[in-house]
Amino acid sequence: xxxxxxxxxxxxxxxxxxxxxxxxxxxxxxxxxxxxxxxxxxxxxxxxxxxxxxxxxxxxxxxxxxxxxxxxxxxxxxxxxxxxxxxxxxxxxxxxxxxxxxxxxxxxxxxxxxxxxxxxxxxxxxxxxxxxxxxxxxxxxxxxxxxxxxxxxxxxxxxxxxxx
Numbered sequence: 001x002x003x004x005x006x007x008x009x010x011x012x013x014x015x016x017x018x019x020x021x022x023x024x025x026x027x028x029x030x031x032x033x034x035x036x037x038x039x040x041x042x043x044x045x046x047x048x049x050x051x052x053x054x055x056x057x058x059x060x061x062x063x064x065x066x067x068x069x070x071x072x073x074x075x076x077x078x079x080x081x082x083x084x085x086x087x088x089x090x091x092x093x094x095x096x097x098x099x100x101x102x103x104x105x106x107x108x109x110x111x112x113x114x115x116x117x118x119x120x121x122x123x124x125x126x127x128x129x130x131x132x133x134x135x136x137x138x139x140x141x142x143x144x145x146x147x148x149x150x151x152x153x154x155x156x157x158x159x160x161x162x163x164x
C-alpha cells in the first residue's frame with residue numbers, strides 16, 4: 001500500500017517521497033482513509049515518530065480549497081514547540097501543491113505580529129489554546145469557515161489545564 005492508494009494527491013506524494021516517506025505507517029494506513037472518506041470524529045493514538053502529523057495533516061491539506069482565502073482547518077497543540085513543528089511539517093508537505101497557507105500562532109511571540117500574518121490569506125491555523133482565545137477575542141481570526149479541527153496531543157492539553 002502507498003500514499004496514492006490512500007487517496008493522497010501526486011503533488012503531496014512527491015514531497016513525501018523527497019522526504020523519504022514512501023510507505024505509510026500503520027497509523028497513516030488506518031487514519032487517512034477514515035479522514036478522507038467523510039466527516040467523522042476520530043481518536044488516533046500511536047508512539048512518537050510514527051507519522052501522526054501526516055496521518056491527520058495530509059487529509060486536512062487534501063480538503064483545503066486553496067482558491068478560498070479563509071481559515072478552513074484548525075490544529076490545536078499544547079505547546080508552542082509542537083505547534084511550530086506541526087506547521088513546519090505541513091508546509092513541507094505542500095512543496096509541490098497549489099499555495100496552501102499555514103500559520104502558527106502561540107504565546108511568547110508578539111501578538112500584533114501574528115495578527116498581521118493572519119490578515120494575509122490563511123487556510124490552516126496551528127495554535128496553542130491560550131493564544132487562539134486571545135486572537136478570537138480580538139476578532140483577529142475568523143473560524144466560521146473551519147471544517148476540520150484537530151486536537152494534537154489532546155491528553156496533554158487536558159493535563160495542562162486547557163479543558164475550558
